Amino acid sequence: MRHYETLSIASYLFCIVSSGSYFVDDTFGLGRTYDGIGGLSGGSATSKLLIGYPQKQRDEVLDYLFKPHFAASLQILKVEIGGDAQASDATEASHMHVEWEENYERGYEWWLMKEAKLRNPDIKLYGLPWAFPGWLGNGTQNPYRNNEKLADYIFKWIHGAQVYHNLKIDLIGIWNERWCDTEYVKVLRKKLDDNGYSDIRIVASDLDFGIVDFIKADSELASVVDYIGAHYPGVVSPEDAKEIGIPLWSSEDFSTYNDEVGGGCWARILNQNYVQGLMTSTIAWNLIDSFFQGLPWDRTSLMTAREPWSGNYAVESPIWMSAHTTQVTEIGWHYLPHGHGVGMLDGGGSYVSLVSPDLTELTIVVETMSHDHSVCIRPDLPPYTVQEQKVTFILGGNFAKITSLNVWQSKLKFNPGESSTYFQSLGPVPVINGKLSLTLGVDEIYSLTTLKTAMHGEYGLPPNSAPFPLPFVENFEEYPVSAEPYILAPQQGSFDVVDVGGDHKKVMRQMVLQPPIVWCQETLRYNGSLNLLGRFNWTDVDIDVDVQVGQINGSDGVFIGARIDNGGCGTYAAKGVFFFIFPKEKTFRVTNDIIGNTIIAEGKQESAIVYGWNRLSLSIKNQTVTGFCNDIQMFSVTAPNVPANGFVGVGTDIYGYADFDNIYLHSSTTWAQPQKLPSNPLYFVKEKTA
Structure with a gap:
């Protein structure tokens, strides 16, 4: 009382x-069936850094996201089907870099889906491609060039999830925010049905409500689309969409900075997407900001965890706005009718009853x-x-x-x-x-x-935030083959750990051989790769890396870089210092931009550059740039137009195989003896001042 x-x-x-x-x-009856609230991992590798967290903090973050009756208690996990191409903040690896090879150990979405299922066996899993490996387009940017081949590619991802990870995919999409070939939707449905996956539901088309017109005109299409998924609908849907008889979803929404205003946005649309738009599911992009600060779309997420070196994370307001629905409902409940449990409040705001x-x-x-x-x-x-x-x-x-x-x-x-x-x-x-x-x-x-199971889950304060520690060493020996290194963020290209034997053993290899079918059209301006590391505010940081180009299907050149000021869809416009070598020609080039429009230094060094492993070193102090190859100085120049700060990175001038090993980062004014820190899965070293 x-x-x-x-x-x-x-x-x-x-x-x-x-x-x-x-x-x-x-x-007066019931309204529509409630289909759940979810979060989206992908559409640019947004969960990239989470797998590299210390286990204690990693488990806490996963509990805040997925554990029922604890915090966000998400009911749907939507993931990107990697396509080897940039999709906003980074690339995600395809399970088929090339047509003749399949691999279901790449990336971290398999791991994330298993962790979500471990906490909530009833969570729904939803896959959607943003991009596709280039072989599917056969030299074009059209993934629908061969619908049978595309359907087989998606089927293999679904089947691989089941066979290799015991993951049952519940929902599959078409192509994120790009045109939908309605004939392909029918081919995909048949492919799934013919191979024992008739229970997988199809969401179309993860763009807007435009597909409604096609569904109205095509009864066969209407029979194979299970959910109409629109993005950022502004809580409204067209009348003909409401009347078509297929459930409506906001299959991507939110995308808003996760402060209090972001929490208010999420709370409002979770209710009003149904009140005004009859949308029975809402999925947030993105699930978690677990990518380097300084890349696009900072903190447009349900929570934040982007410091695996410190273990720091933040449980932001949208987590608890989610809880107000997810902790007190289940998928399969029903909304009550408008006017009898659902509606707008007279004084502003809204209410829904389930x-x-x-x-x-x-x-x-x-x-x-x-x-x-x-x-x-x-x-x-x-x-x-x-x-x-x-x-x-x-x-x-x-x-x-x-x-x-x-x-x-x-x-x-x-x-x-x-x-x-x-x-x-x-x-x-x-x-x-x-x-x-x-x-x-x-x-x-x-x-x-009426439920009594809700709770405000709490783990107390996480470790304090800390800058990326220098020096840093990575030799890739502790990763399983085919893994994607935890602490690097590929902006173009895709990078797997491979075992080359010999002295180097495990190395990181750039795997993409041809331009992919892209989501970011502007990335076609640069047909090479880039993998970023560190902090966007670094100034005088030295980078040393062992590199080699592949002897078969290899790139022409390979580079290391520093003060790199751009990533995401704008990778093509990145400026910084890029030190390229071209082993076949035994030449080098230093540029102020990744495309190579502004050359700082260049030359030929037959005695220094070999067709095999080379040790590259790049040092920047203020505006003085110095580079070495195999301990031989190649250049030392003043570069007045170099950005004041930026990431370090490695990459290739064109797509093709290239290997990287023994990455060593350190301040230009410090030295260090490598020492593994046992509390962290990453390989940092303790620093001493010179």
């Missing part, structure tokens, strides 16, 4: 300017997010107002006899010195004569539920 009295007293302390009564009643299939459990989620405190990155948000208000929910039908509801509340605060509260239990609140009244402030969200 105590919690109910507190709420009643609070109602007299506010200046009530609005009030309304809202029926929650299943007498019920279990047996009609024994009820959850009501209420949000009052104001306009300026819930703006998403896209699309534009039309003006509206929200005010303090008193609401009364009147329970009827199967819920008329409910005597109390458990209440969870979050309050987002925006004034200096104020702190938000997240997913705080207000205890059970009595329902008297079928009615429950609450006073709602602005920028609040409530969950009222």
Whole structure:
């Protein structure tokens, strides 16, 4: 009784300017089936650094994301089907770099899906390609050039997940935010059905609602599309989409900086995507910011974990906005009809009611997010107002006899010195004569539920944030073959660990042999590779790497670089210092940009450059750039137009095999003896000042 009295007293302390009564009643039937809330790993390797975290912090982060009744408790995990091409922040590896080879150990999405399933066996897994290896296009940028071949490629990814990782893929998409060949959708459906995967559902087309027109005109297409997935719909959907009889999803949404405004955005659209758009699932891009700071789309994620060297992470506000729905529902529940449990509030905001299939459990989620405190990155948000208000929910039908509801509340605060509260239990609140009244402030969200399983999970504070430690050494010996090194972020190309034997044993190899079918069209301006490492704010950092070009299908040249100022879809425009060698010609070139328009130094060194392993060293102090090959100085020049700071990196001038080993990074003013730090899976070294 105590919690109910507190709420009643609070109602007299506010200046009530609005009030309304809202029926929650299943007498008039049920609304659409609830399909779940999810997060998206990929669309640019957004989870890249997470696998390299110390196990304790890594497990904590995974629990915050996936553990039921703990925090975000996500119900869908959507992942990128890697295509060896840039998709915003980095590339993800294909399971088939070339047509004649398959490999189901590459990348980290397999690992992430297994970790999600370990925590929640009922989580739904959803795969979607952003890009494709170039062989599928046969020299074009069209993956649909041979629909049978494309369907087989996607089928092999699904089958590989099952055979090699015991992962059942539940949902499959077509091509992220690109045109959808409707004939391919039919071919894919047949391929899956003919090979024992008839239970996999197809989502089309992960772009907008344009596919509705094709579905209306093609009954066969209508029979094979299970969900219509649109991106960033702005909580609305066309009337003909609502009437077509196929469930509607916001299959990518949010994409907003994860501060309090980002939390407000997520809370608002989770409710209103159904209230206004009848969308029964919403999936956030992206799941977690686990990529280097300084790359595009900083912190547009549900939470942040981008320091595997320190173990630091941050549980951001969108995690708890998710909990208000995910912890008090399950996939397969039903929304109640509009006007009988779903609608907009008179004073601004919205409410949705969901019920279990047996009609024994009820959850009501209420949000009052104001306009300026819930703006998403896209699309534009039309003006509206929200005010303090008193609401009364009147329970009827199967819920008329409910005597109390458990209440969870979050309050987002925006004034200096104020702190938000997240997913705080207000205890059970009595329902008297079928009615429950609450006073709602602005920028609040409530969950009222018959369930008793929700909780605010907590692990305490993570380790403090720390800069990337120098010196750093990587020799790749501790990785399994085919793994992608944890701490490097490929911007173009794809890099696997391979065992070459001899003195080098395991090395990192660039694997892409031809331009892929890209998602970022601008990346076609540079048909080479780049793999970044470190911090975007580094200035005077030296890099030493062993390199060799492949003797078969090899690249022409290979480079190391520093102060690299660009990545993502803008990799082609990267500036910095790039030290190339071309072993066949025994020449070198130093450029101010990755494409090579501005040459700082060049020459031929037959005695220094060999057709095999070469040790390259690059040092920058202020504007002085010095390079060595196999301990022979190649150049020392002043480069006034070099960026003031940036990442270090390695790569190739064109696509083709090239190997990298024994990466050593250090400050230009320090030296160090390599020493493994036992608390961390990465290979850092302790630094001493010179």
